[in-house]
Amino acid sequence: MNPLGWLSGGRDDEPRVALFVDGPNVLREEFDVDLDDVREAATAAGRPVTTRLYVDEHATPKLIQAAEARGFEVVVTSGDVDVKLAVDLTRFAVEERADVIAVASRDTDFKPAVETANACGLHTLAIAPGEHGRSDALRNAAAESVTLE
Numbered sequence: 001m002n003p004l005g006w007l008s009g010g011r012d013d014e015p016r017v018a019l020f021v022d023g024p025n026v027l028r029e030e031f032d033v034d035l036d037d038v039r040e041a042a043t044a045a046g047r048p049v050t051t052r053l054y055v056d057e058h059a060t061p062k063l064i065q066a067a068e069a070r071g072f073e074v075v076v077t078s079g080d081v082d083v084k085l086a087v088d089l090t091r092f093a094v095e096e097r098a099d100v101i102a103v104a105s106r107d108t109d110f111k112p113a114v115e116t117a118n119a120c121g122l123h124t125l126a127i128a129p130g131e132h133g134r135s136d137a138l139r140n141a142a143a144e145s146v147t148l149e
Contacts, residue, residue: 023063031132032130035066038127049097053075056078056079082110089101101117102126115141124141126146
């Protein structure tokens with residue numbers, strides 16, 4: 001059963017899901033987020049075509065190894081991850097490389113990218129790292145939202 005309520009069918013005809021995780025804003029001690037929970041929230045919407053974790057150059061090798069062991073493609077940026085994540089998310093939307101765009105963040109900076117995905121006819125999902133880590137603007141821009149416990 002799909003908790004998002006708008007999908008049906010088997011694995012082959014499931015929507016393609018692209019998951020983009022804002023590491024610095026989601027993987028914080030105060031949220032205690034598990035990457036498996038983030039992926040589970042996104043893959044409830046369909047079949048994953050990409051699961052990316054964006055981190056900056058301060059990410060520890062242990063974090064990178066743990067994310068890769070969980071099947072995440074880790075993208076390391078030399079500065080703020082927001083621009084790279086937003087560009088990649090927008091590229092997936094415009095190039096129709098996914099049917100569902102899921103972004104895990106608490107940052108309102110991704111609102112324009114989510115709105116672009118909506119305008120391209122994609123379904124969007126905002127994943128918040130907890131009640132106190134939720135961006136209302138991002139949640140309202142997305143077609144669906146999930147708050148991790």
